[in-house]
Amino acid sequence: MDCCNQPGLMPLEQAQAALLSQVSCQTRVETITLGSALNRILAEDIVSPLNIPPFNNSAMDGYALCAEQLPKNATLPLAAKVLAGDTQEYSLADGHCVRIMTGAPLPQGCDTVEMQENTQQLGNSIVFTQALSQGKNVRRKGEDVKQGDTVISVGTKLNASHIGLLATLGINQLKVQSQLKVALLSSGDELVAPGQPLKHGQIYDSNRFAIRALLEKLPVEIIDLGVIPDRQARLKKAFLEANQSADVIISSGGVSVGEADYTKLVLDELGQINLWKLAIKPGKPFAFGQLSQAYFVGLPGNPVSAFVTFYKLAMLVIAKASGWNYQAPLKLPAYAANKLRKSPGRTDFQRGYAELNSQGQLQVSSTGKQGSAIFTSLSQANCFIVLEQDRASVEAGEQVTIEMFAEPVV
Ligand SMILES: Nc1nc2c(c(=O)[nH]1)N[C@H]1C(S)=C(S)[C@@H](COP(=O)(O)OP(=O)(O)OC[C@H]3O[C@@H](n4cnc5c(N)ncnc54)[C@H](O)[C@@H]3O)O[C@H]1N2
Ligand code: MOO
Numbered sequence: 001m002d003c004c005n006q007p008g009l010m011p012l013e014q015a016q017a018a019l020l021s022q023v024s025c026q027t028r029v030e031t032i033t034l035g036s037a038l039n040r041i042l043a044e045d046i047v048s049p050l051n052i053p054p055f056n057n058s059a060m061d062g063y064a065l066c067a068e069q070l071p072k073n074a075t076l077p078l079a080a081k082v083l084a085g086d087t088q089e090y091s092l093a094d095g096h097c098v099r100i101m102t103g104a105p106l107p108q109g110c111d112t113v114e115m116q117e118n119t120q121q122l123g124n125s126i127v128f129t130q131a132l133s134q135g136k137n138v139r140r141k142g143e144d145v146k147q148g149d150t151v152i153s154v155g156t157k158l159n160a161s162h163i164g165l166l167a168t169l170g171i172n173q174l175k176v177q178s179q180l181k182v183a184l185l186s187s188g189d190e191l192v193a194p195g196q197p198l199k200h201g202q203i204y205d206s207n208r209f210a211i212r213a214l215l216e217k218l219p220v221e222i223i224d225l226g227v228i229p230d231r232q233a234r235l236k237k238a239f240l241e242a243n244q245s246a247d248v249i250i251s252s253g254g255v256s257v258g259e260a261d262y263t264k265l266v267l268d269e270l271g272q273i274n275l276w277k278l279a280i281k282p283g284k285p286f287a288f289g290q291l292s293q294a295y296f297v298g299l300p301g302n303p304v305s306a307f308v309t310f311y312k313l314a315m316l317v318i319a320k321a322s323g324w325n326y327q328a329p330l331k332l333p334a335y336a337a338n339k340l341r342k343s344p345g346r347t348d349f350q351r352g353y354a355e356l357n358s359q360g361q362l363q364v365s366s367t368g369k370q371g372s373a374i375f376t377s378l379s380q381a382n383c384f385i386v387l388e389q390d391r392a393s394v395e396a397g398e399q400v401t402i403e404m405f406a407e408p409v410v
Contacts (some may be wrong), residue, residue, distance in 0.1 A: 009279035010348060011389070016316055019288060023295060023320040026247040027177035031157065033106040034166055037158050040176040040219050041324045048169050051142035056106040057084075059138040060115040065097040065110035067132040075127045097126050106138055113137035114348050145169070155325030157407075180322040182215055183246035183294070184208060185238055187253040187263065188301060193227065200410060205251040206375065207299070207306045214310055217248075217408035218318060230254070235266045243291040248323055248346065250314055253301030256285040263287065263298055267341040271296065279389055281346040281373035283309040288317075295321065302372035306402040308349050308384075329406035331386070337365040342386060347389045351381035354402050358360060364402050381405070 028295065029043040058064060065076060079096035084103035092098060092109035097318055098105070100113055113136055118130040123146050145151055145400030151169070152162055158176075166174065193207040205227050215222050229239045234256075242249040254263035255275060267273040271295060273289030281306035297314045299306040321324035334354055343349050352364040364385055368377040383402040387394065392399055 006094050009277050009346060011279050012312060013251050015278055015286070015313060017275055017383055019316050020320055020370075022288075022290065025177075025323045026321045027323055027376055029156050029175050030178050031205060032175055032176055034163065034174065035239050036174045037166065037174060037176065038160070039165055039187045039217070040116045040179075041322055042152060042154055042156045042158060042162075043175040043177050043323065044356055046068060046143045046149055046166065046169070046171065046174070047156050048149045048151050049143075049171070050169065051147050052168055055143050055145065056138060057139050058100045058102055058104050058112050058113045059139050062113050062117075062137065063097045063126050064092070064100040064106055064110040064114040065111055065128075065132075066092060067114075067134040067136075068194050068374040070128070070132050072131045073129060073281075074129060074132070075122065075125050077125050078080055078121075080107070083187060094300050094324065103204035110133060111138065119123075121294060122237045131286070147162075153325070157324055157326075158408065164308050177219070177323040177338055179219050179221045180248060180318060181223060181246040182220045182318065183223040183225055183242035183249045184212060184215065185242065185249070185251045186227045187235060188227070189230045191227045191253075204393055206303050210303065210307055211250060211252065211299070211310055214307075214408045215318075219322060219324075220318060232262050235262050236269065239266060239270055239291070240400060243294045246294045248295045248297060248314075248317055249291070250297045250310070252299040252306040255298040258393075262340070267296060267298075268289070277345045280308070280312070283312070284346065284350070286313060288313075300372075303375050303380050304351075305372045307313060307378060312349070315408075330404045332402050332404065334364040336365045336384075336385075336394050336396055336401045338396050340366055340387065341370075342387050342391060342393050344390050348385070348387040349403075350385040350387060351377045352383050352385040352402060353381055354383045362398065362402075368405070382410075396407050 043093060063242050069075040076097040079093050080090060081099040082104040083101050086104060090107040092107045093321055114128055120127045186205045190202050192202045194204050225238050257350050264385055265304045266273055271289055271291035272286055276286045277284055278286050283300055285300045286309050295317055297317055299309045326383050353367050354364040357363045367380040378404050383404045386401045387404050
């Protein structure tokens with residue numbers, strides 16, 4: 001057993017369940033227009049006000065006709081032409097056909113469209129050179145969506161395909177959750193903002209930028225409080241300010257047992273905070289609690305630990321607090337392409353790259369050194385390799401579970 005594999009660590013699932021049981025929705029419902037709906041959380045079920053398509057129409061450029069009992073090589077006089085956008089309703093004269101374009105409304109009496117490549121024009125008549133298949137190339141009214149169908153559920157985070165569907169339905173106003181206010185800060189005397197010169201002993205503040213980048217893909221308003229030095233008074237002032245302005249405070253650093261770790265001390269004065277030691281690697285120390293107004297999420301300082309705990313835990317807080325029906329990322333079985341070193345005791349979220357091998361099997365390779373402060377292997381990864389708590393090192397060729405990166409990582 002190494003230093004980090006003490007008994008009594010809290011399994012991730014237990015921590016996730018505890019978070020979810022303590023958090024409730026903090027947002028209110030507001031009405032917005034479609035143009036600003038991307039990534040917002042839907043606050044109502046979307047019930048279709050119309051059939052899609054709204055009318056029978058052609059899927060091809062060609063000729064519309066009534067195909068019942070027509071032989072191959074049937075020749076029909078051409079009666080009219082309908083284009084996409086024609087608003088006048090047209091009825092087919094018996095024994096005729098109609099020139100029709102893709103998307104144009106199917107005339108009354110037609111049941112089939114033949115694509116123009118399977119026809120020949122003879123004067124003012126059309127010869128249908130192939131056997132006709134009744135109903136072909138017709139997009140039927142309501143075949144995609146029926147009026148009254150629920151097409152998107154409350155709690156959905158709207159992506160590009162949802163936006164397209166809402167536009168298809170003609171919906172321009174919708175109810176969404178207001179944006180959750182998330183305050184973000186880094187703590188540590190050693191931290192310097194990128195762009196500034198570094199003195200010996202100092203490092204750049206990467207957590208605030210990485211976590212901010214993750215938050216920017218979510219429907220939240222970010223309050224960036226910068227770097228707070230490890231001084232009790234400064235931390236207290238920052239947390240007081242954050243508690244007044246935000247629904248959720250996310251800090252990184254200061255949640256383990258070091259002498260300068262004042263976070264717990266300060267927060268205990270402002271609310272109820274629990275320091276957990278989680279059975280995951282990276283990301284063992286983690287804090288969660290409630291101040292008088294805001295939830296507090298304390299990520300560990302090591303950069304990959306902060307990233308992983310944001311992804312596996314802070315995301316759940318943000319989702320629940322903003323009324324988002326968040327779905328956990330996709331897990332898949334994959335073959336390890338190389339040896340993966342691990343000690344039993346914690347669930348590892350190693351960083352990997354998954355792809356199909358030459359036999360078409362999903363395999364995953366480690367992206368390199370797996371230390372909690374090694375950001376390069378995270379930057380090259382497209383998934384986590386999840387190695388269960390009791391598992392020891394994995395040999396090449398063994399099966400493992402991978403978790404593909406999902407929003408907000410990609
Ligand atoms: N005696 C023990 N020491 C440590 C333990 C432990 O259980 N007992 N746990 C280790 C683990 S695991 C982690 S993770 C870290 C977490 O510590 P803190 O959350 O208290 O974080 P700090 O001590 O402030 O910093 C840790 C590390 O990360 C760097 N850091 C901090 N903030 C940032 C930032 N914004 N950007 C980039 N890098 C950052 C900091 O310089 C330290 O190197 O504790 C272990 N120790
Ligand atoms: O859990 Mo720490 O996050 O191993 O470095």
